[in-house]
Amino acid sequence: PFSVLKLSLVTFPLDKTPPYDAVSYTWGRQVRNKTLYLDDGILKTTRNVSGIAGNRATWEWPNWLWINAVCINRDDLDEQPGKLRLMGDIYRSASRVLAWLDYEEVSLLDLTLISILSHHFW
Template identity: 30%
Template sequence: MSGTIYPNQLHGRHIRILELLPGDPSEEVCCRLEERFLDDLPSYNALSYVWGDSRVKESISCNGQRMDVTTNLADALRTLRPSSATWVWADAICINQDDVLERNSQVQLMKEVYSKAEKVAIWLGK
């Protein structure tokens, strides 16, 4: 999950937030990542979910590139996808999981990320 999807390592109080683009539940999930300061975020929903089997993946389109996520996360995004674009925070996408330093620093911010969310959606699976 590295490359231009994550052009910069996050530092300090910066996070990535996901713009979930509208679409039919049968269509591919398309999204866009944007880096923002934690104290200057648009209204967003945080997603708490069961990761599921990490060996079972599905591709989504993120910043115009293929990105593999767990099928359970793709199902959650597909189900939550509205008829217009919405902002979502989901750890597996918003944090570069391949960057240990970034992952460790972002975990320290997760309590605040969840508390600042307009809503927290909990997804246990289909």
């Protein structure tokens, strides 16, 4: 049987965040045809964002995650500029920055780059 993944959105001051991962991902097709279930409603989102959230349970610590398409309300034009200005600080403050590649858009070049990046050169 399928279990429903339910997410909580919590706001922290940037200087008082618990450890969190920030996810960088390919935008891919911007069709919002997937649903994330939140404590207080639902959020229509893209396949990539849904995939990130759905796979989150298999990742290791920390429990908090920054995904810009979830954490920034794209429909609130007043909110966007302030959050977008903070993106550099948000990624710098993260415990880890994870790259999510859409499995349908990964090319041979991407796989070669992943192979190169996975080797430590220092």
